[in-house]
Amino acid sequence: MDSISVINIGIDVNLKEYLNEIKYVFGNIANICGYPYKINLIGLDKKIAGPQDKLAIYYGSFIQDIEAPIKVLYSRNDYLKANALSPVDFYEVSDIPFIKFDKARECVQENGSGGIVFLNDIFFSSFWMLTGHQENSYHQDGRGNYHLAGTFYLKNALNEKPIVSIYANIIKKYLLRNNGSLGIAEPMSLPYANQSKRAAIALSHDVDYPQMVKWIECLRIIGKKGFSGLKYLLPIMNGSCNFWKFAEWMEFEKSLCAKSAFYFMGCKGSLLEYFLGKPDVFYDIRTKEFSEAFSSIRDAGFEIGMHASFNAYKSAEAFLKEKDSVEQTSKAKVYGNRHHYWHLKPRDNQDTLKMHERAGLLYDSSLLYEFYPGFRRGICHPFYPYDITERREIKVLQLPPAWMDNQFDSHIKENRMQDPQAYAKGIMNTVLMNNGVLVLDYHVRGMNEIFYPRYGSWLKSLFLKEINIGEFNFLSPLEVAQGWIKHTSRINQIE
Numbered sequence: 001m002d003s004i005s006v007i008n009i010g011i012d013v014n015l016k017e018y019l020n021e022i023k024y025v026f027g028n029i030a031n032i033c034g035y036p037y038k039i040n041l042i043g044l045d046k047k048i049a050g051p052q053d054k055l056a057i058y059y060g061s062f063i064q065d066i067e068a069p070i071k072v073l074y075s076r077n078d079y080l081k082a083n084a085l086s087p088v089d090f091y092e093v094s095d096i097p098f099i100k101f102d103k104a105r106e107c108v109q110e111n112g113s114g115g116i117v118f119l120n121d122i123f124f125s126s127f128w129m130l131t132g133h134q135e136n137s138y139h140q141d142g143r144g145n146y147h148l149a150g151t152f153y154l155k156n157a158l159n160e161k162p163i164v165s166i167y168a169n170i171i172k173k174y175l176l177r178n179n180g181s182l183g184i185a186e187p188m189s190l191p192y193a194n195q196s197k198r199a200a201i202a203l204s205h206d207v208d209y210p211q212m213v214k215w216i217e218c219l220r221i222i223g224k225k226g227f228s229g230l231k232y233l234l235p236i237m238n239g240s241c242n243f244w245k246f247a248e249w250m251e252f253e254k255s256l257c258a259k260s261a262f263y264f265m266g267c268k269g270s271l272l273e274y275f276l277g278k279p280d281v282f283y284d285i286r287t288k289e290f291s292e293a294f295s296s297i298r299d300a301g302f303e304i305g306m307h308a309s310f311n312a313y314k315s316a317e318a319f320l321k322e323k324d325s326v327e328q329t330s331k332a333k334v335y336g337n338r339h340h341y342w343h344l345k346p347r348d349n350q351d352t353l354k355m356h357e358r359a360g361l362l363y364d365s366s367l368l369y370e371f372y373p374g375f376r377r378g379i380c381h382p383f384y385p386y387d388i389t390e391r392r393e394i395k396v397l398q399l400p401p402a403w404m405d406n407q408f409d410s411h412i413k414e415n416r417m418q419d420p421q422a423y424a425k426g427i428m429n430t431v432l433m434n435n436g437v438l439v440l441d442y443h444v445r446g447m448n449e450i451f452y453p454r455y456g457s458w459l460k461s462l463f464l465k466e467i468n469i470g471e472f473n474f475l476s477p478l479e480v481a482q483g484w485i486k487h488t489s490r491i492n493q494i495e
Contacts, residue, residue, distance in 0.1 A: 005185040007035045007175065008053055012060025012074060013043040020391045021079040022059065025123045027393075028130065028383050031488050032168035032435075033175065034187030042066070056175060056182050059123055069114065069178040070171055075121030077101055082124070083133045083388070090156040091120075096170065097161045099125040114177050116170070126164045129378030131386050132367075136347050142277060143310075144343040145370040147414070159374025160426065165381050165434040188490060190435055191483030197473035200437045202399065202480045203253060203260035204365060206307055206338060210243050210444050211283050212236065213271070221451070232450060243445035245456070246293050250300055252447075252460060258474030261303035262444070263338045264290075266325030267318075269309070280309045280340065285329045294330040303476045305336040308366075313345040313352040320359050335362040335478050336399070338441070342366055353385045356396040363397040363481040365439060371414040373403035373427060380436030382484040397481050402427050404441040409454040420454070424462055432468055437480055 007030075011022060023039060030037045040055070044065055058068035061076075077085060089100040091107055098107045098120040107120040128134070139147045148154040172187065179185070192200035217236050221229040235241035246262065253260050269280025283290070297304055306326045312319045327334050337356065344352040344366060356364050367376045367385075377383070377400055384393040408420040417423050431438045446455030463469050475483070 005036060005187075007037045007056040007182070007184055008040055009037050010040050010042045010055040010058040010060070010066060010068060012062065013041045015060060015074060016041060018079040021127055021386075022123065024386050024393060025126050025130070027488075027491070028164060028379070028381075029126070029168040029171060030491050031383075031484075032165060032190075032381050033172040034189065034487075034491070035172075035175065035184070036491050054182050056178070056184070057171070063117060069182070070116055070118075070174050072118040072121060072123055075101060075124050077121065077124050079124065079127060080388075082128050082131065083136065085128070085133070086137075087152050090152070090158075097156075097158075097163050097166065098122070099128070099158075099163070101125075114174075116174050122163075122167045126167060126378070127386075129158075129163060130383065131388055132349060132377055133388075135349065140346055143279065143341055143370075144346055145341065146372075148369065148372060154372065158378065159369070159372050159376065160430065162375040162378055162380040162430065162434060162436065164377075164379040164383075165375075165436055168381075169434050188487065191487045192437070192473045192475055192480065193435060194473070196471070198435050198471045199432045199473070200480055201258070201472045201474050202437060202439045202477045203258055203474070204305075204338070204401075204439065204441055204477055205249060205260060205262045205444050206340070206441060207262055207264045207283075207444050208281055208307070208340070210245070211289075212243050213282065217451070224451075241448070241450060243448055243451075244289075244293075245444050245447035246297065248447040249442075249444065249456070250297070250302060252456070253302075253474075254300075256463070256474050259300075259302050259476045259479075261305045261336060261477045262297055263305045263307035263336070264326050264330065265307045265309055265340065266322030266329075267309050278310055281307075285326065290329065294332070298330070298332055303336070303478045304330045304332040304334065305338070305477070306334050308337055308339045310340050310343050312339065313343065313355065316355050316358050319355055323359055323361075336481065337361055337364050337366070338401075339364075339366040342368055342370055350385065350387055350389070350394065353394050353396065353398075354387060357394060361396050362485070363399055363477065365399040365401055365441075365477060367398055368401040368404060368441070370404075371407065371411045373407045373415070373423070375402065376400060380431045380434055380438070382437060382480060397485060399437065399439050399477050399480060401439040401441050402431065405443060405446050405452070405455040405459070408458070409452070421462060425466060428466060428468070428472075432471060438472065439477065439480075 055068035057070045058066045059072045060074050063071045063073050087099045091098045093107050109117050218233050221232050265281045268284045306323050382397050387394050446452045449457045
């Protein structure tokens, strides 16, 4: 690799005890920026030697004494006790969001030579968001769903602000502005971007309820539509009105030159278990009907993944058994997963994320809140989660979803969204502006417009009306993950 493309980062030598955590943050930011990097521990008595080793970024306490176009003042917060810290305020300055852990007034200032100084510690804030330290304080109901009313996160709409991606793109802007004086080349392009595409969309589907329980749906349609629902009873009973919508999704996606992932559950639940608090699926993937579905999905070049059961987090052995079941019945290798109801281990999400490593997954896509669309971990790019106990990256890539279909429908009472279409367009715009990945989760049954008019048909309409849709590159989740892993392997820190 040509060393001219490597950016030098200076870290205050007094922060050496947090080097694992700081490297983790810089690694994610460098992946988004597209620059390989080298970390240098420096103090006031230890300067970088030679003009070829000019600092691009400095992080520490001596911002007045160290030369670098991008400087971030260390907040004196303890990275190893981040889970005990709560923000005291939130500011936006020139459209840049800042989480404040102290009462310092000023957040950012530009210097006269085309650089920028962050007086707010954006790197600590990034670590706090990426590791989900705030999540253990949130209320969870019996199904593990988080309820965020009154939280700092929701009051300041952090779900709408992928601050890590935003900070990375600001840093990239100032690196480009100073690339001549720093002697660095242009950054590497993101793997899904080219001259006409700035961001990516990855469509995915949870296969929860593709086979109707007909008597339940007859009652449901009457409950929803009253007497006007009577006309649907015969179509439900004869099967012409159904939730088996694999072909409809694939047809729609082919019109976009897209190929999605379908996540199937490897174990079978029951109605009784559902009502007793274990809400797993009722279908059996070993049947002929599913065998035919698997064949059509494989033959069309779409992805097959696993949908981990509600309690899969409790046992690595059970989790692996579910993965093996999907692989054996589908005759496809499982690379990716999404947990049913986003249900990771309560109060210890990272334990479940480490389980993915042991199961040999390439990626997971389970970090979204059930009721609230947006960016749960403050990022709209793929990233590796962090194990705060072992102080290392967890080597299964996360593809963070931006929204799920029913967040714009049945969950509006909880999330209090005023204009679903405007909200969705706002998320799309944010991802586009930050050159990120928009991961969407739509249930297979959502193409039934009688029951779910605000699911599949609504998405079709949104894409047709979105004037910037041509700037997105449609890729499967697997394609996004494979591309990002190849990209990050070129960004590895230079020792």
